[in-house]
Amino acid sequence: NGLAVTSLFEILNNNLQPTTGSYKFGQTITTAYLPVNNEEFFKSNDNLIDWLRQFAEEENKDEVYIRGFLGKMLFSGEEVFKKCSVLSGGEKVRCMVSRMMLAGANVLLLDEPTNHLDLESIQAFNNALKDFPGTVIFTSHDHEFTQTVANRIVELTPNGVIDKLMTYDEYIENETVSSQKDNLYS
Numbered sequence: 172n173g174l175a176v177t178s179l180f181e182i183l184n185n186n187l188q189p190t191t192g193s194y195k196f197g198q199t200i201t202t203a204y205l206p207v208n209n210e211e212f213f214k215s216n217d218n219l220i221d222w223l224r225q226f227a228e229e230e231n232k233d234e235v236y237i238r239g240f241l242g243k244m245l246f247s248g249e250e251v252f253k254k255c256s257v258l259s260g261g262e263k264v265r266c267m268v269s270r271m272m273l274a275g276a277n278v279l280l281l282d283e284p285t286n287h288l289d290l291e292s293i294q295a296f297n298n299a300l301k302d303f304p305g306t307v308i309f310t311s312h313d314h315e316f317t318q319t320v321a322n323r324i325v326e327l328t329p330n331g332v333i334d335k336l337m338t339y340d341e342y343i344e345n346e347t348v349s350s351q352k353d354n355l356y357s
Contacts, residue, residue: 176310180282203276207283209267213255220251226270240269260287281309285316
C-alpha cells in the first residue's frame with residue numbers, strides 16, 4: 172500500500188506523528204528524506220543554484236560548491252540557471268537528491284526514488300547509493316534498482332515483519348520456494 176509506506180516515511184522524517192507506538196534514532200544518526208511528492212519544495216521561481224543554496228550551511232553557500240552537488244546529479248553548464256518553476260518531475264527528483272547529498276546525512280529515507288527519473292539518472296543514483304557508507308531505507312517498484320542497492324529486505328505484512336539479510340532476487344527466490352513447500356504440504 173503506497174499510502175501506508177509514505178505514511179511510514181513521513182513518520183520517520185517527523186512530518187507525521189504515529190497514532191500508536193514510537194521510535195527513536197540513535198544520537199549519531201542524521202537523516203535526509205526524499206519524499207515521493209516533492210511539489211512543496213519547488214514553489215519558488217529561483218534558479219537551481221539559489222534553490223539548493225537555501226539548504227546549505229552558511230559556510231557552504233559558494234556557487235562552485237553548490238554547482239558540484241548539482242553536477243553530481245547531471246545538471247551542468249547553463250542548466251543550473253534553470254528556474255524551479257519549469258522543472259520536469261525527474262529534474263525535481265534530481266534536485267532533491269542534490270539536496271540530500273548536501274545535507275551529508277548518514278541515513279537516507281527514500282520513498283520511490285526512481286519515479287520520474289530517466290535511465291541515465293537512475294544509473295548515476297544507483298551507483299552513488301552502492302558506494303554510500305551509511306544506511307539507506309527505501310521502497311521502490313524498480314526491480315533492478317532494488318536488486319543492486321538492497322542487501323537487506325524488510326517486508327511488512329499483515330502477519331508481521333519479514334527481515335532477511337539477502338539481495339532482492341535471493342529473497343524472491345526464497346519466498347517462492349517457501350510458498351511451493353507450503354502448497355505441497357497443505
